[in-house]
Amino acid sequence: MIDTVLERFLRYVVIDTQSDPASSAQPSTEKQKDLGRLLVDELLAIGLSDAHLDEHGNVYATIPANVEKPVPVICFCSHMDTAPDFTGTNVRPQIVRNYQGGDIRLTGDTSRVIRVADNPELNAQIGHDIVTTDGTTLLGADDKAGVAEIMTAAQYLMDHPEIRRGKIRILFTTDEEIGRGADKVDLQKLGASFGYTLDGSTVGEIENETFSADGVDIAINGVAIHPGTAKGKMENAIKIASEIVARLPKDIAPETTEGKQGFIHPVDISGSMEKAHISLIIRDFVEEGLKTKETLLEELTKEVMKAYPGSTFTFTIKEQYRNMKVALDRHPMVVDNLVEAVRRIGLTPELHSIRGGTDGSRLSFMGLPCPNIFTGGHAYHSPLEWVSRQDMEKSVETIVELVKVWEERTPG
Numbered sequence: 001m002i003d004t005v006l007e008r009f010l011r012y013v014v015i016d017t018q019s020d021p022a023s024s025a026q027p028s029t030e031k032q033k034d035l036g037r038l039l040v041d042e043l044l045a046i047g048l049s050d051a052h053l054d055e056h057g058n059v060y061a062t063i064p065a066n067v068e069k070p071v072p073v074i075c076f077c078s079h080m081d082t083a084p085d086f087t088g089t090n091v092r093p094q095i096v097r098n099y100q101g102g103d104i105r106l107t108g109d110t111s112r113v114i115r116v117a118d119n120p121e122l123n124a125q126i127g128h129d130i131v132t133t134d135g136t137t138l139l140g141a142d143d144k145a146g147v148a149e150i151m152t153a154a155q156y157l158m159d160h161p162e163i164r165r166g167k168i169r170i171l172f173t174t175d176e177e178i179g180r181g182a183d184k185v186d187l188q189k190l191g192a193s194f195g196y197t198l199d200g201s202t203v204g205e206i207e208n209e210t211f212s213a214d215g216v217d218i219a220i221n222g223v224a225i226h227p228g229t230a231k232g233k234m235e236n237a238i239k240i241a242s243e244i245v246a247r248l249p250k251d252i253a254p255e256t257t258e259g260k261q262g263f264i265h266p267v268d269i270s271g272s273m274e275k276a277h278i279s280l281i282i283r284d285f286v287e288e289g290l291k292t293k294e295t296l297l298e299e300l301t302k303e304v305m306k307a308y309p310g311s312t313f314t315f316t317i318k319e320q321y322r323n324m325k326v327a328l329d330r331h332p333m334v335v336d337n338l339v340e341a342v343r344r345i346g347l348t349p350e351l352h353s354i355r356g357g358t359d360g361s362r363l364s365f366m367g368l369p370c371p372n373i374f375t376g377g378h379a380y381h382s383p384l385e386w387v388s389r390q391d392m393e394k395s396v397e398t399i400v401e402l403v404k405v406w407e408e409r410t411p412g
């Protein structure tokens with residue numbers, strides 16, 4: 001088990017699987033299937049006989065149960081694509097063996113340095129083997145570390161039939177980085193009761209909370225008129241929209257909030273004299289907080305509109321995703337069992353919230369409660385990304401231990 005997760009990781013990161021937000025296909029890039037096909041071959045080779053790639057590039061496979069007890073079917077999930085933020089072509093992984101502290105200067109672009117000051121987690125890595133890029137690409141530990149960990153755990157479980165287990169489903173998705181990872185997942189076909197994404201970071205961290213998210217569209221119809229004869233009549237929609245944006249509360253913005261605070265954030269504005277349009281995103285950890293912000297935004301819009309009696313507006317709220325904790329709290333054993341597994345392998349479990357969403361938050365509300373497990377990766381989406389072999393091994397151990405906990409805690 002010790003070397004395998006590193007070997008697998010090094011094999012997967014050199015395959016370019018960058019997703020593309022400009023494409024409307026799924027997968028957004030055909031090359032994501034290159035990794036999918038390799039994984040299917042490897043899953044078949046370790047004895048998961050139903051492993052296959054579907055038309056959207058998702059990989060499904062099953063580790064069969066070896067007990068009679070009705071252990072709930074759990075799923076382990078990672079995404080195969082890498083972020084569009086930085087190139088993933090010609091990844092040349094480098095290994096700093098037996099790291100002794102200090103900054104890591106990357107060999108292919110020496111202007112790039114992984115600094116301890118920016119990565120205090122490096123202080124916990126003394127003696128570890130750290131994988132980096134050569135500085136010219138991202139590494140893709142997000143999320144190929146997760147993929148390698150699930151693959152390694154699958155092989156370990158198949159090689160150790162004495163470990164009692166329920167049925168385990170494996171799912172590798174495409175296009176997570178462009179927000180479409182859960183779109184084409186067939187939960188019926190997956191047939192799992194609960195899931196775990198391996199897409200987190202520092203060892204020991206469990207993410208069981210995400211933002212709740214809505215989008216708001218404000219469409220303004222002004223009064224357009226020839227500027228030469230506009231006095232007392234024109235109501236320029238561009239100016240109305242600008243006024244609304246200028247009045248957004250400055251202390252409820254992404255740039256002024258942190259921790260559990262939510263925000264209102266304009267993401268797009270366009271317009272002409274006649275019509276203007278503002279798109280905003282609303283974020284909070286509780287639904288009540290979303291409502292308060294939406295009311296505030298609507299009131300503020302009405303307030304601005306009062307000065308423009310000939311103009312009208314529409315205010316549309318669209319639900320985007322919900323804090324996964326709401327779904328997880330209905331099934332406390334999903335996180336409890338994970339906490340127990342992490343503790344058993346000698347780590348201190350830490351529950352974290354994410355100021356964002358994950359595939360897990362989408363899946364949680366599609367019916368698959370799904371917290372996020374650490375993979376050991378750091379500095380995602382950048383050429384300074386890194387992960388250590390020892391941390392990846394901890395993630396593999398966590399998966400194996402979690403399988404045991406589910407079996408043990410099922411009465412039967």
Ligand SMILES: [Zn+2]
Binds near residue numbers: 079
């Ligand atoms: Zn990821």
